[in-house]
Amino acid sequence: MSLLIKGGRVVDPANGLDAVSDVLVADGAIVKVGKGLKAPEGTEAVDAKGKVVCPGLIDIHVHLREPGYEYKETIASGTRAAAAGGFTAVACMANTLPVNDNRSVTDFILAKARVEGVVRVYPIGAVTRGLKGQELAEMAELAEAGCVAFSDDGKCVMNAEIYRRAMEYALPFGTPIISHAEDEHLAHSGAMHEGLVSTELGLLGQPWAAEDVMVARDILLAELTGAHVHIAHVSTAGAVRLLREGKARGVRVTAEVTPHHLLLTDDAVRDYDPNTKVAPPLRTKRDVEAVLEGLLDGTIDCIATDHAPHELSQKEGEFGECANGVVGLETAVPLLLDRLVRAGLMDLPTLVQRLSPGPARLLNLPGGSLAQGAPGDITVLDLERAWTVEPSRFRSRARNTPFAGFTGTGAPVMTIVGGKVVTA
Amino acid sequence: MTAPKQKAEVLDGAGLDRALTRIAHEIVEQAGGADLALVGIKTRGETLAGRIAEKIAGIEGQRPAVGALDITLYRDDLGSRAEQPQVRSTEIPFPLKNMTVVLVDDVLFTGRTIRAAMDALMDLGRPRVIRLAVLVDRGHRELPIRPDYVGKNLPTSRKESIAVMLHEHDGQDRVVIQESPEE
Amino acid sequence: MRWTRKDLVSMQDIEAAEITEMLDTAGSMKEIATREIKKVPALRGKTVVNLFYEASTRTRTSFEIAGKWLSADVINFSASGSSAEKGESFLDTAKNIEAMSPDVVVVRHKAAGGPALLARHLRCSVVNAGDGAHEHPTQALLDLLTIREKKGHLEGLNVTIVGDITHSRVARSNIHGMRKMGMTVTVAGPPTLIPPACQEMGVKVSHRLEEAIAHADVIMMLRLQHERMTGGFIPSLREYSRVWGLGLDRLKHCRPDVLIMHPGPVNRGVEISPEVADSQYSVILDQVTNGVAVRMAVLYLLAGGKAS
Numbered sequence: 001m002s003l004l005i006k007g008g009r010v011v012d013p014a015n016g017l018d019a020v021s022d023v024l025v026a027d028g029a030i031v032k033v034g035k036g037l038k039a040p041e042g043t044e045a046v047d048a049k050g051k052v053v054c055p056g057l058i059d060i061h062v063h064l065r066e067p068g069y070e071y072k073e074t075i076a077s078g079t080r081a082a083a084a085g086g087f088t089a090v091a092c093m094a095n096t097l098p099v100n101d102n103r104s105v106t107d108f109i110l111a112k113a114r115v116e117g118v119v120r121v122y123p124i125g126a127v128t129r130g131l132k133g134q135e136l137a138e139m140a141e142l143a144e145a146g147c148v149a150f151s152d153d154g155k156c157v158m159n160a161e162i163y164r165r166a167m168e169y170a171l172p173f174g175t176p177i178i179s180h181a182e183d184e185h186l187a188h189s190g191a192m193h194e195g196l197v198s199t200e201l202g203l204l205g206q207p208w209a210a211e212d213v214m215v216a217r218d219i220l221l222a223e224l225t226g227a228h229v230h231i232a233h234v235s236t237a238g239a240v241r242l243l244r245e246g247k248a249r250g251v252r253v254t255a256e257v258t259p260h261h262l263l264l265t266d267d268a269v270r271d272y273d274p275n276t277k278v279a280p281p282l283r284t285k286r287d288v289e290a291v292l293e294g295l296l297d298g299t300i301d302c303i304a305t306d307h308a309p310h311e312l313s314q315k316e317g318e319f320g321e322c323a324n325g326v327v328g329l330e331t332a333v334p335l336l337l338d339r340l341v342r343a344g345l346m347d348l349p350t351l352v353q354r355l356s357p358g359p360a361r362l363l364n365l366p367g368g369s370l371a372q373g374a375p376g377d378i379t380v381l382d383l384e385r386a387w388t389v390e391p392s393r394f395r396s397r398a399r400n401t402p403f404a405g406f407t408g409t410g411a412p413v414m415t416i417v418g419g420k421v422v423t424a
Numbered sequence: 425m426t427a428p429k430q431k432a433e434v435l436d437g438a439g440l441d442r443a444l445t446r447i448a449h450e451i452v453e454q455a456g457g458a459d460l461a462l463v464g465i466k467t468r469g470e471t472l473a474g475r476i477a478e479k480i481a482g483i484e485g486q487r488p489a490v491g492a493l494d495i496t497l498y499r500d501d502l503g504s505r506a507e508q509p510q511v512r513s514t515e516i517p518f519p520l521k522n523m524t525v526v527l528v529d530d531v532l533f534t535g536r537t538i539r540a541a542m543d544a545l546m547d548l549g550r551p552r553v554i555r556l557a558v559l560v561d562r563g564h565r566e567l568p569i570r571p572d573y574v575g576k577n578l579p580t581s582r583k584e585s586i587a588v589m590l591h592e593h594d595g596q597d598r599v600v601i602q603e604s605p606e607e
Numbered sequence: 608m609r610w611t612r613k614d615l616v617s618m619q620d621i622e623a624a625e626i627t628e629m630l631d632t633a634g635s636m637k638e639i640a641t642r643e644i645k646k647v648p649a650l651r652g653k654t655v656v657n658l659f660y661e662a663s664t665r666t667r668t669s670f671e672i673a674g675k676w677l678s679a680d681v682i683n684f685s686a687s688g689s690s691a692e693k694g695e696s697f698l699d700t701a702k703n704i705e706a707m708s709p710d711v712v713v714v715r716h717k718a719a720g721g722p723a724l725l726a727r728h729l730r731c732s733v734v735n736a737g738d739g740a741h742e743h744p745t746q747a748l749l750d751l752l753t754i755r756e757k758k759g760h761l762e763g764l765n766v767t768i769v770g771d772i773t774h775s776r777v778a779r780s781n782i783h784g785m786r787k788m789g790m791t792v793t794v795a796g797p798p799t800l801i802p803p804a805c806q807e808m809g810v811k812v813s814h815r816l817e818e819a820i821a822h823a824d825v826i827m828m829l830r831l832q833h834e835r836m837t838g839g840f841i842p843s844l845r846e847y848s849r850v851w852g853l854g855l856d857r858l859k860h861c862r863p864d865v866l867i868m869h870p871g872p873v874n875r876g877v878e879i880s881p882e883v884a885d886s887q888y889s890v891i892l893d894q895v896t897n898g899v900a901v902r903m904a905v906l907y908l909l910a911g912g913k914a915s
Contacts, residue, residue: 196804200619202719202741202776205803272720317697318718320739494635497649497677497907507609508908510628513635547644 002026003419004039008048008380012055013353014369023053025376028418033370046421048380051413054352055370056088056377058359059329061153061178061232061256061304064090064121067108068097073309073397075109076116078329081307081396083422085329086412088377089120089367090307094131095154101126101137103145110146118422119415120377122148122365127166127177133157136166143173148363151178153232156214158184160221167227174364176228176254181214181239182206182280191320193281197266203320208287211280212238219246222253230362231255233306235280237290244299254362256304257291259332260402263339264288268402274315274322275402278308295354296346302358303351305332309398327396331403333379334387338408342383376419385411428585428604434578437597440559443575444472447557448479450573451526458552460488461523465495465541466512469529471592472559476528489523491516498540520549526573530588532558535569560599562586610908614726614733617742618783626784630752633897633904639676640899650679653710653910657683658701659736660716665871666736666745669895670713673902679910682709697721698728705729710910714738732909740774746870747780749901751788753894754825757866762789767819769795769851770829770878771840773802777870778829782808795819796851799840816851820861827868828853828878844877854880858888866890 003025010021010033022037023030039045059082065073073081075092082090092109094100100109106123113121125142127150129135139150150170156179157163167177187210192198194205215231219242222229234240234255246253260278265285269276276282294300308325315322333355340346356379360368367377389406391399415423435443451460460480464473470492481487494512502508527541538556545551557573562580578601580586585604591597610628612621639645655674659667667683674681686700695703697716704712711732714722719739726733737743755761766785772778772794785792786809793811794801806812813819820826831847841847853867867879867889875881884891 194803196807199802199804200779200808202739202779204740207803272723313696317724318716319720320718497647502649503653503910507611510609511632511635511904511907513638515638543648547646548642 001419002031002040002043003046003376003416003421004037004043005046005048005053005378005380008051008053010053010370011349011352012370013349014055014357015371017370018349023370023378025378025416025419028376030370030372030374030376032372046380046414050382050384052348052381052383054379054381055356055368055374056415056417057086057333057355057379058089058365058367059087059305059307059332060091060302060359060363062090062092062307062329063095063309063325064092065096065309066112067105071397072311074116075112075121076118077395077397078307078309079113079116079118079121081327081329081394083118083415083417084395085331086333086379086381086415087119087329088379088415088417089122089365090329091122091124091148091363093124093151093153094126099126099130100124100147101129101131101142103138103141106142106145106147119417122146122363124149124151124153124178126150127152127157128162131155133159133162136162136169139166139170139173139175143175147175148365149176149178149230151180151232153178153180156180156182156184160217163218164221164225167221167225167229171225171227176230176362178230178232179214179218180232181211181218183210183213186210186213190281191277192269193266193283195266195284197269201270201272206281208236208238208283211236212242215239215242219243219251219253222246223249223251226252228252228254232304233258233261233280234291234294234300235261235283235287237287240290240294240299243294247299254301255294255299256302256359257295257300258306259303259328259335260326262288262292262295262303263335264402272319273402274317274319275326275400275404277319277322277324278326279324292345296350301354301362303332303336303354304359305329309396310400312399315400325400327394327398327401330394330396331389331401333381334408334411335403335406337381337383337410342408342410376416378416379412380414380416381410382413383410385409385413387411428587428602431584431601431603433598433600434560434586435576435599440575440597440599443559444475445479447573447575448476448483451476451555451557452480452483454555454572455524458524459522461491461518461520461525462488463491463493463516463525463527463545465493465527465529465537468588468590468593469527471590472530473528476557489518491518493541493544495537495540495544498544500536500540514544516548520545520551523551524553524555525551526555526557528557530559531586532556532561532569532571533564535565535567538569539567559588560586613909614722615744615905615909616722616726616733616735618744618747618780618787619742623787626748626751626787629748629901629904629908630755632908633748633752633900636903636907637897637900639903640896645676646678647676648678649907650674650677650910653679654708655679655681655711655713655906655910656704656709657681657736658686658704658712658714659683660686660714661737663715663737665895666715669898670736670902673899673906676899677903677906679710679906698724701725701729705731711906734905734909737776740776740779742780743776744780745898745901745905746777747784748905749894749897750781750827750868750870751784752897752901753868753890754866756893756897757890758824761785764790764824765793765822766790766825766827767793767795767823768827768829769816769819769853771800771831772796772805772829773800774832775829781827782810793819793823797841817857817860820857822862823865824862825866825868826853826861827870829870830872830874831878848877852876852878852880853883855882855886858883858886868894871895
């Protein structure tokens with residue numbers, strides 16, 4: 001089955017391309033990118049005039065919740081949400097039930113994804129058994145089963161000795177360790193960022209130092225072991241500074257940032273809306289400016305949504321008792337196209353880089369490029385498409401977003417995985 | 425909202441004073457020496473009660489007890505307005521038992537204010553008898569209430585209103601009829 | 608400015624003119640406490656539900672008396688613990704109560720933000736009787752009424768609030784209210800009990816008690832909760848009391864016309880000595896009396912008007 005995408009603005013940063021071209025896909029792979037391509041018999045044609053055509057976007061931090069929390073999300077609903085959001089691949093975290101700390105869970109996830117997944121699914125295995133932070137998970141077997149990285153995300157591995165051993169142990173597999181940097185004691189279950197807003201709201205906050213202390217530790221452990229450590233959901237100015245210094249010293253540390261940490265501050269919490277309760281919490285304007293600067297200069301390597309679906313009852317009621325997390329797959333690309341690209345803060349090729357080849361390279365995933373032979377994963381964007389965030393129309397099972405009612409211009413309009421269109 | 429249009433002066437300063445003097449004499453005559461208290465309904469009733477008390481002091485050589493009553497909390501129209509009316513304080517620093525209480529107000533209209541005042545007085549004690557003195561009775565009663573002492577009877581239409589001005593509040597003493605829309 | 612709000616959730620949201628109206632109305636209500644028949648018909652036929660998730664006999668009783676003296680029907684609903692413990696969610700409980708058509712729900716909850724949530728979802732009026740460490744607006748109003756009565760005015764007065772500011776909703780409500788009324792506020796306590804960015808609320812911060820109370824017209828002592836000794840806030844009750852407790856010896860250095868206040872209940876011998884609590888400077892019992900008057904004013908102003 002072949003597909004010819006005609007006349008779109010092809011933005012392929014991995015190959016230095018940003019020009020109006022055609023893209024030909026066949027047998028699930030990119031055949032050729034060029035002007036005036038002729039399609040063989042039986043090729044489906046897609047008119048992309050006025051649109052942007054780029055390598056499929058990849059979200060390397062997603063919670064698909066299956067197995068165990070299917071009432072929040074499933075592999076089926078989560079990947080449908082990903083496709084609607086313009087993503088052709090997601091990497092899913094290990095904090096399922098049971099935890100993905102042994103290959104039977106990895107096998108289950110991959111099998112489900114093969115049958116019900118709408119986009120590519122790459123499992124991330126646990127660092128420690130049960131995410132308890134005490135004993136190493138069987139990482140060799142997990143890697144063999146198909147895990148692309150290891151992470152206890154949701155929790156921080158508090159014991160530095162255990163974490164060091166995990167980094168060393170995983171070295172031969174080439175799988176990065178993804179770090180949820182949050183000192184449990186300093187953070188003391190603070191429901192939001194510690195500052196003027198938390199003081200006025202009477203809510204317990206967690207200081208920026210709870211994150212920075214662990215970012216510093218993780219960078220030093222990476223330096224000690226030579227491991228590739230990837231810091232998840234960076235949110236503070238201090239963390240960006242530490243990353244910059246670490247990278248300058250040659251440490252193999254990389255980082256990601258979420259759309260909500262690029263766009264919202266702790267002022268968003270003033271109404272006590274539980275849809276603004278996230279970990280790490282929404283921070284100050286200074287932090288938002290710093291992470292954007294870090295994303296622009298490459299200190300932060302990619303954008304990842306940390307899509308964290310929750311059921312309604314867990315995001316309604318007393319703020320301090322609600323679950324942490326917001327969904328992101330369906331809101332990320334539209335928001336970033338409007339609030340970063342359209343606003344002139346970031347150019348489109350850089351955004352595509354941070355959402356496609358960037359993440360692909362970090363986890364050694366196929367994709368991120370439209371070179372010949374690359375997977376036929378493509379995202380088509382319409383920079384003029386007007387949108388309003390309507391949670392009731394999400395493909396995800398969950399509705400917990402802080403962006404309900406937001407409007408903007410620019411959205412994904414078609415997602416293609418392995419040469420097949422998976423959205424309208 | 426435009427200021428209400430004055431139509432006619434009904435009492436000037438001198439006329440008002442003569443009316444109060446006559447009321448004071450009538451109260452004293454009917455009281456026949458019993459323990460007397462004047463309770464003025466806030467705000468202008470209170471002022472009038474004070475003046476009548478002075479005149480009674482002049483006649484009898486002894487000033488009657490004087491109190492002030494705020495009837496806001498007893499109104500029958502609470503809860504049907506967009507804003508709660510302002511509550512002022514009630515000052516009745518003497519027991520009401522066995523007293524002849526004369527309620528004093530500036531204008532008697534529907535009678536609802538007096539009904540509220542009587543309920544308030546009953547909550548404060550048990551007077552021997554309650555009587556009513558008003559400066560102006562403008563008719564249009566909605567309840568079976570009648571005054572015992574009246575300064576001036578003034579039939580009015582519903583489209584009119586009465587403004588009682590007292591120099592303690594308004595810099596002059598006079599009573600005028602105004603044309604104004606119903607609230 | 609006349610009161611037109613449906614709810615009273617926080618002092619931070621209301622304006623100086625509204626505070627003045629509350630205080631004036633409360634002042635007028637005080638006389639009712641002196642009557643033999645303590646009842647006026649103003650809220651006859653109105654239903655007030657006290658929805659108290661935190662045990663609090665004194666505040667609940669104060670609201671109950673206030674409602675009953677206004678002839679309202681007052682119902683007490685004690686819900687224990689958090690919604691997680693109960694099984695029924697906080698919002699569900701509130702909606703169930705609303706289905707019985709109350710006019711006012713007075714809510715106390717240990718989680719900040721609860722009353723704001725109810726105010727958004729319920730059609731009836733919501734009064735915050737204390738939500739976690741966030742606010743306790745009627746306490747601040749009764750404190751302001753007490754100060755105004757004793758001093759004759761509010762503007763220009765110096766107030767020092769001493770103690771565990773971090774966990775205190777009374778402190779927060781008073782800071783907002785006092786600043787709006789033109790008073791100068793100093794908070795004093797060990798650094799561990801002063802919340803982050805506190806100065807940005809417009810108050811002075813002091814870590815030395817003597818200095819903080821020397822020129823104060825009003826000193827408000829806060830209760831130290833025993834839980835503060837875990838979590839590293841203070842090393843011991845003994846040390847706290849020695850460094851931060853207000854006894855007669857420290858009082859000697861204060862202004863001769865100083866007012867001593869405390870929201871209660873008082874930990875005698877910890878934050879305040881029995882001699883000071885019972886001294887002529889203390890207006891602690893006046894605060895309690897004014898609490899009923901203030902709550903009558905709040906119920907009267909909220910329960911009456913039709914939300915237009």
